[in-house]
Amino acid sequence: MxxxxxxxxxxxxxxxxxxxxxxxxxxxxxxxxxxxxxxxxxxxxxxxxxxxxxxxxxxxxxxxxxxxxxxxxxxxxxxxxxxxxxxxxxxxxxxxxxxxxxxxxxxxxxxxxxxxxxxxxxxxxxxxxxxxxxxxxxxxxxxxxxxxVHAAATADPANALVILGHSRKTSFDDHLALSKRLHERGMDYRRTGAAAIDLVRVAEGAADLYYERHLNAWDMLAGALIAEEAGAIVAMPAVDRLLTDGGPVIAHSPGLSGEFAFILDIEGL
Structure with a gap:
């Protein structure tokens, strides 16, 4: 506190x-x-x-x-x-x-x-x-x-549902490459266009991952806390940096940490 x-x-x-x-x-x-x-x-x-x-x-x-x-x-x-x-x-x-x-x-x-x-x-x-x-x-x-609410217990990538956001401030080719990689691992994916909704979907276990490479602080902070408190693994830059510059966020069910570790490496989180 x-x-x-x-x-x-x-x-x-x-x-x-x-x-x-x-x-x-x-x-x-x-x-x-x-x-x-x-x-x-x-x-x-x-x-x-x-x-x-x-x-x-x-x-x-x-x-x-x-x-x-x-x-x-x-x-x-x-x-x-x-x-x-x-x-x-x-x-x-x-x-x-x-x-x-x-x-x-x-x-x-x-x-x-x-x-x-x-x-x-x-x-x-x-x-x-x-x-x-x-x-x-x-x-x-x-x-x-x-x-x-609680994050999903999914451990098999073939059963995973992921949500990917995309900002025009970032590379669309990178977004496509990530989509392809997840597809090849057997994951189904969505893009809905509202980060706060996507993050609470991870929180309630309806989705196993939400990732977007650039968001503003007001898009992500509330949903990120809700996802984290629901047991999801959440990574993002320091709040003070997000308030000034925005940045990436990833939230995922804990049983799939190994599947999504490469995203953390991409972002340096």
Whole structure:
């Protein structure tokens, strides 16, 4: 536990974050259901990198909900920016998987992490596919709507299901080579386009691996903690580096550590 925050302070923040994530996620889902395509006011930030009015409205609602209760905390959001501080910082992606959200493909999430002392202390992910909330507090296990979840016990690569993300900031040839290598080992694989969702799929044992070579901190931190607390093996750069530069993340079921060790070598993790 971070010395600046005792167990009660962390628990209080987690309870608020769960409530805020559920409310914000449901409101974003309702807004998408009720909107005409033009109402979403889609803006293009880059190739296949979009932002909508829903992203901004959802982030503002999350900011207000968290900082109203904890006004001394810092806030870093994908859309509004911000910075981390020496105390605690909320790191938020209001809609992870915006392209999915725009198109009505329900693999998107609200991702809320709380970072203190260079560690992720709280992770909360609203899963729009099931209208449920995953959460974890460091050292306390991982939960889906309050029920414990656990990484899969898969040990045979021929039974493995993996999820691979891909960023346009990294080599597509490398992505294809990795896909080929896993395919040759008998693994089935997916790409869904929402890192927070992919990480909680590893946490609940629905997938055996999630790997992406470059993500921003708000995409991964909450889901990574949830996966780790569910018993998955998680590797990523130091949190302080991720907050400034982003980076890779790998989360996998422990029985397949030998299968995925080469990825750690590639990334130097």
């Amino acid at each position: 971070n010395p600046a925050f005792d167990a009660a302070a962390i628990r209080a923040r987690a309870e608020v974050a769960i409530t805020v994530a559920l409310k914000a996620g449901r409101e974003a889902a309702r807004f998408r259901r009720d909107s005409n395509p033009g109402t979403l006011a889609v803006e293009n930030k880059g190739l296949q990198d979009f932002v909508t009015i829903a992203d901004r409205k959802t982030e503002q609602a999350i900011r207000d909900g968290l900082l109203l209760r904890f006004p001394g905390d810092m806030f870093m959001g994908e859309e509004s920016g911000g910075r981390s501080g020496e105390g605690g910082t909320w790191v938020v992606d209001p809609i992870d998987g915006t392209t999915n959200y725009i198109r009505g493909f329900r693999h998107w999430a609200v991702s809320i992490a709380f970072v203190a002392g260079g560690k992720v202390e709280i992770g909360v992910v609203y899963d729009a596919t099931e209208d449920k909330v995953f959460h974890a507090i460091r050292g306390g296990g991982a939960f889906k709507d309050g029920v414990p």
